[in-house]
Amino acid sequence: GENVEQHPSTLSVQEGDSAVIKCTYSDSASNYFPWYKQELGKRPQLIIDIRSNVGEKKDQRIAVTLNKTAKHFSLHITETQPEDSAVYFCAASRGGGGFKTIFGAGTRLFVKA
């Protein structure tokens, strides 16, 4: 069945450093790749997404890259701040929220001040 693998499970960085989280997916028909941030005790919220017709997307300090051939996609956070500390989930689906969306197991990011 469909599967999304995410690593690392835990990531600790110094404030101002960059953080990279990597995911792989198994379903070749996946074409929509969102990233969600979940703060402690709160709901997951979308921070950025990418569709398969582009290889990279950037929004201020956050960027995502996609390699469809290798079925890899990554989240890059630059100039990390303490408020970036949270759990980040990658996900994959065949179109968007109206299609089954499979999530990775999550990466707990700690940003040390």
Place this chain on the structure above:
Amino acid sequence: ETGVTQSPTHLIKTRGQQVTLRCSSQSGHNTVSWYQQALGQGPQFIFQYYREEENGRGNFPPRFSGLQFPNYSSELNVNALELDDSALYLCASSLEYGELFFGEGSRLTVL
């Protein structure tokens, strides 16, 4: 515009009991997805409803069932509760090609 709301926020049940969780989708959204999130894990897809029909299902047994109503709100029912059913149950609404908007979740504890 109201967001996704879920009820109850917390509940405690015993093994063998049944539970119903409720979700009101965001205004204008016609799709509702349900996820189970165990502690320290990613959301696991249970099933999805589109215009009152089940539109996809994950690897959950038949004792997990659901409904979607004409106003696009939804229910998740779990029968014969087991200890492993203890988790945060998240509801998310969306349009077909849009992002998922999550509710705050219902935390179920099975004793």
